[in-house]
Amino acid sequence: MNFPIYLDHHATTPLDQRVLDEMMPYFTMKFGNASSTDHSFGNDAAIAVKSAREKISKSINAKHDEIIFTSGATESNNLALIGTMQKYVDRGNHLITCVTEHQAILDVAKYLETIGKNVTYLHVNKYGEINLKELLDAITDKTVMISIMTANNEIGTIVDVEKIGKIAHEKNVIFHTDAAQAVGHIPMDVQKMNIDLMSFSAHKMYGPKGIGALYVRGIKPRVKPDPILRGGRQERNIRSGTLNVPGIVGFGKAIEIAIGEMDAENIRFKKWSEKIIKSFQEIGGKLNGHPTSRLVHNINVFFPKIDGKAIINDINNEISISAGSACTTESVEASHVLLALGMMEEDAHLAIRIGIGRFNTKEEIDYLIECISNSIKNLLKIQTD
């Protein structure tokens, strides 16, 4: 085994070697600008972008011109929310989202409130699911859009986006989902799931950092957010800026591999996570989030009266896992997601998150279980000494 063992795949994933190999020529020999197609340099780049765009759009059952490349899910979320609320201002000023969203939705929603928009933050049950009747009740004739994430980055809960999208469409409301944790991990179909806008990111599926996409529905209904970046009018004038060709090529390869290996990977991860959860429960661990409707590579757990940070410090040289969400580890506040589930603040502080990934091995999983069990024993012993 190589140490430290990486088990934080919700924060980011390592680049797959096959993805890097595909990208390499586009850093050097094939450096052209995909918009400068008066010569072969630009043409080669444009062809590579087209091919990647096809792979990405097919993977989510979209058309190639419905994919807008961005720098990642954060930018896609900003574009989706700000661009749509601005574009359809004549329809109203109301946005509906949820308290357990990623900061890249919540902070945008807060910003929109400062410029006069109305935001409803739906609550969740103890598993992290919204109540569809509450959603229906929240919709008014001023509601422009609903934004609900597909899979939660902390607790892994997968929500029924198809039903949410159906409600949105029945009410003529635009439906956006942050699917950064879902695309490449569970099957996503924008048609079947009634999705109008969808954010996703390459580095959450063994692709490079700094490249992502926003799916933008072309028909029934046609949606077109206002740009937040203006300039060279790339990406149908929705997102200006010279295309990140190596990133896009890598993104295409990463999603192709992810779709091809998804079923086998999920069977493997399910077996491992069930084993981990069972062994943690035997030593008093409690699973956060949904017992079944969850990403199979996610384990969010707490051990009563044992500080998650203490466990992490104990095993840090050998295993890399996270406390709560990666984005809030700097602050001392308990995770907003765990609190939203109704957990007591003192318990929320105890949580640890494990994210299994493509290159983990059975030996590493067994080692994780052993390390955490030993750490729990040590920490309990210190407490009682």
Ligand SMILES: *Cc1c(COP(=O)(O)O)cnc(C)c1O
């Ligand atoms: C990682 C993540 C983001 C941010 O994506 P970037 O590509 O890093 O900007 C947004 N939402 C969710 C749910 C995520 O997991």
